[in-house]
Amino acid sequence: MVNxxxxxxxxxxxxxxxADTAASLGIDVLLVDExxxxxxxxxKQTHKFFGSGEHYAGVRGIDIPKLLNxxxxxxxxRILTDTTVVGCYEDGVVSALTxxxxxxxxxxxxxxFATGATEKFLSFPGNDLPGVYGAGAVQTLMxxxxxxxxxxxxMVGAGNIGIIVSYQLLQAGVPVAAVVxxxxxxxxxxxxxxxxxxxxxxxLTRHTxxxxxxxxxxxxxxxxxLDDNWQVVPGTEEEVDVDVVCLAVGLSPVVDLLxxxxxxxxxxxxxxxxxxxxxxxxxxxxxxxxxxxDVAGVEEASAAMVEGRLAGAAAAAELGADKQEADTVISRCxxxxxALRGGPVGEKIxxxxxxxxxxxVNA
Amino acid sequence: MLKATGVAGPKDWxxxxxxxxxxxxxxxxxxxxxxxxxxxPCEQAxxxxxxxxxxxxxxxxxxxxxxCNGCAICVARCPGLAIFVVDETYAEGYGKVMIPWxxxxxxxxxxxxxxxGRDGKEVCTAEVVExxxxxxxxxxxxxxxxxxxEHVNVVRGIKLGGEING
Amino acid sequence: MVRFKxxxxxxxxxxxDTIAAALHANGIKVLSHSRRHHRPRGFFCAxxxxxxxxxxxxGEPNVRVCIVPLEEGMDVKLQPATGGELKW
Numbered sequence: 001m002v003n004x005x006x007x008x009x010x011x012x013x014x015x016x017x018x019a020d021t022a023a024s025l026g027i028d029v030l031l032v033d034e035x036x037x038x039x040x041x042x043x044k045q046t047h048k049f050f051g052s053g054e055h056y057a058g059v060r061g062i063d064i065p066k067l068l069n070x071x072x073x074x075x076x077x078r079i080l081t082d083t084t085v086v087g088c089y090e091d092g093v094v095s096a097l098t099x100x101x102x103x104x105x106x107x108x109x110x111x112x113f114a115t116g117a118t119e120k121f122l123s124f125p126g127n128d129l130p131g132v133y134g135a136g137a138v139q140t141l142m143x144x145x146x147x148x149x150x151x152x153x154x155m156v157g158a159g160n161i162g163i164i165v166s167y168q169l170l171q172a173g174v175p176v177a178a179v180v181x182x183x184x185x186x187x188x189x190x191x192x193x194x195x196x197x198x199x200x201x202x203x204l205t206r207h208t209x210x211x212x213x214x215x216x217x218x219x220x221x222x223x224x225x226l227d228d229n230w231q232v233v234p235g236t237e238e239e240v241d242v243d244v245v246c247l248a249v250g251l252s253p254v255v256d257l258l259x260x261x262x263x264x265x266x267x268x269x270x271x272x273x274x275x276x277x278x279x280x281x282x283x284x285x286x287x288x289x290x291x292x293x294d295v296a297g298v299e300e301a302s303a304a305m306v307e308g309r310l311a312g313a314a315a316a317a318e319l320g321a322d323k324q325e326a327d328t329v330i331s332r333c334x335x336x337x338x339a340l341r342g343g344p345v346g347e348k349i350x351x352x353x354x355x356x357x358x359x360x361v362n363a
Numbered sequence: 364m365l366k367a368t369g370v371a372g373p374k375d376w377x378x379x380x381x382x383x384x385x386x387x388x389x390x391x392x393x394x395x396x397x398x399x400x401x402x403x404p405c406e407q408a409x410x411x412x413x414x415x416x417x418x419x420x421x422x423x424x425x426x427x428x429x430x431c432n433g434c435a436i437c438v439a440r441c442p443g444l445a446i447f448v449v450d451e452t453y454a455e456g457y458g459k460v461m462i463p464w465x466x467x468x469x470x471x472x473x474x475x476x477x478x479x480g481r482d483g484k485e486v487c488t489a490e491v492v493e494x495x496x497x498x499x500x501x502x503x504x505x506x507x508x509x510x511x512x513e514h515v516n517v518v519r520g521i522k523l524g525g526e527i528n529g
Numbered sequence: 530m531v532r533f534k535x536x537x538x539x540x541x542x543x544x545x546d547t548i549a550a551a552l553h554a555n556g557i558k559v560l561s562h563s564r565r566h567h568r569p570r571g572f573f574c575a576x577x578x579x580x581x582x583x584x585x586x587x588g589e590p591n592v593r594v595c596i597v598p599l600e601e602g603m604d605v606k607l608q609p610a611t612g613g614e615l616k617w
Contacts, residue, residue, distance in 0.1 A: 034577065034596075036596075052402075057404045058404040121573075128570060129569065130572075132571070133575070136576060141550055147550050147553050170523060171466055184367065185367055186367065191400070191445040192443065193369030194365075194369045194445065197483055200483025200522075203367075203369050216559055216569045217569065339401060342420075343399040344399050
């Protein structure tokens, strides 16, 4: 049995920020991550981040993990990579597996689950063909391993992920035939969309993919226009010559472990699906568990980092950290989240969180 | 239009230009930032405090053209690559457009390139008259293009795919 | 370079690649087949979550090749959807 004051599950932006903040407040942390290195999905985010200085605005995502995993906290943060949490139990025991056969238990006074999100899928004939990839997979191949996914890509979804990954494909020298988006307007930031437009990539709103064709892998895709009722406009079908169909149709929080614990959930479409009910400081109804980042509701990585700091500070306060210091961090984080979510692009998140507050727990 | 295609129309971008008198006085910045998003690095980037966003980081940046001298430091700092600098006083019949650039190959000074508009369509050929790519730009190069005066506010990019003959 | 085998073919990958990235770089997109219709499957998520890339590596079935690092001399094979011997 490994004993720790604070266990952080997941070493992405939220988990790293949580560990960093708790350690800065004097708490010993054990952080486990299933990957070979920490960073989560930051390791493939080659673009510069938005936000303000406190959100690492202007810094490329790939450069952020080292800013969150600081030398000065290395005495307090113990990191286990290649370690997957496989079980969670009511008595506060968590079981984990390092590598293939090192199975062990962890007993933590508090835990922060920052398990992230997974890519949503889309139903169409041929969607199981090799060459149909999640946008994150394309980023992994291209930005992490330097392998191009194919010769020509159809991007499905014009949210931030779809348009950012399209831009990164162009940077890697892979043409993007088009970005199709079923909604009437672009969901991602318009500045990202304009970058694609300048590169000559058509963004086709009110369009969808009908089919991926090919024998052993994608050889083409059929797209079509949609009407106001989201129905295909007959005669607008068009076969596009691509060998990659990249799906960027949203993310779902990875809540499996929380479910295993019986953590109370609510279905909130604005946040990506089932999310744990929690209070303002991200503490769930399962008292010793906090959540942070996409598992708490899918948002930008900048918000995930602030949520990590918030949960880290709140958990640290319960573990005996200086209350005044922790409270200062907490109120700064709450203000920072309000700033990130304050504008029109944050409206969806705001309404999602408002829905959760109906069932909020009190700390 | 912009929200459906990502291409800003004349009504969108004309509203972002300074008045005609300021345009005749030398280089000026053009912020093609049309949407309230949580972002403010441009405000801190400006050494002359010509960019104001203020307390709410979702506010669209406001430029004081009395303070802006078109230095282009902000161009590489914008994560959205939405800032350009235009100089209509560059040469007889020609202006200069500074654009952010994160593709390969990186053009060199003296290259002739195909300049494109906001929609990616070819506008004209242009000479690369300046390339800035110092460390603190963090791999966002800034390229100065010499283009015919009538195109200075149409040209916003370079055609991709090695259309460069140095 | 790291040398490895895929279905008996000698291939090369780069140090630090995952098995799936190295296969992809060699033009191999079909990593498994569906159980009933034997339709080809590639990887979808590349982060070890979707189970679409399970392969037999050094005799061990159900290896998520999208997250396992490539090693010198690895023997990578297709497997049936349930693991074990390939029967079709």
